[in-house]
Amino acid sequence: MKILTTALLVSCATFAVTAQAAGDADAGAEKIAVCVACHGKDGKATAPIYPNLAGQSAQYLESALKAYREGQRGGGMAMMMAPQAKQLSDEDIANIAAYYSQQTP
Template sequence: MKNVVYAALMLTLGSQSALAAGDAEAGKAKSGMCVACHGTDGNSLAPMYPNLAGQHAQYLEGAIKAYRDGQRTGGTAVMMAPMAANLSDQDAADLAAYFSQQKLKQK
C-alpha cells in the first residue's frame, strides 16, 4: 500500500513539474510573432490586445494550446488560432514562461 501511495505522489509531482517546464529564454526567442499585438515584453501596444506580461504561466500555456487545438472559438480565435497552429507543447510552455516573467507596466 505504501508503494501505491508513493507512486501516486511521484506521478502528481512529476506532472506538476511538467507544467512548469517552460524555458523563458527560449520563449523570448520564439516570441517574434507575438510582438506585433502583445509587445516585445507582453505589454500590448493597443488596448484591444490583452497584456501577457505577468500572467500566470499555466494560464498562458493553456490558452495557447486551446487556441491551437480549436477549443477557444471566441472573437479573438480568428486571429490567435493561426498564430498558435504550428506551436508545439514545448513552444507553448516556453512562451508562457517568458511572458509570465515580464512586468506589467502601468499606463
C-alpha cells in the same frame, strides 16, 4: 494527522507537476516574434484590444494557447490566434508561456 499527511502529499505532487511543466523562458524569448506585434516584447499590449501577457500565469497562457491551437477557444480573437498557435509545438507553447509569465506587469 492523516489529513495533514494527505495534504502534504497532494501539495508535493502539485509542485512536482508544475515544476515539470515549466518551460524555458530564454527559449520562449526566441519564439515570440509573431506575438510581439500585438502583445509586445515585454508582454504589454500594443493596443487596448489586445490582452497584456506580462505576469500572467504560465499555466493559463499554456492552456489558452493550446485551446486556440486545437480550435477549442472561440471569440473575436480566435480567428487571429488560432493560425499562430497551430504553428507551435507543446514545447514552444510552454517556453512562450514561461517567458511572458516572468515579465513584469
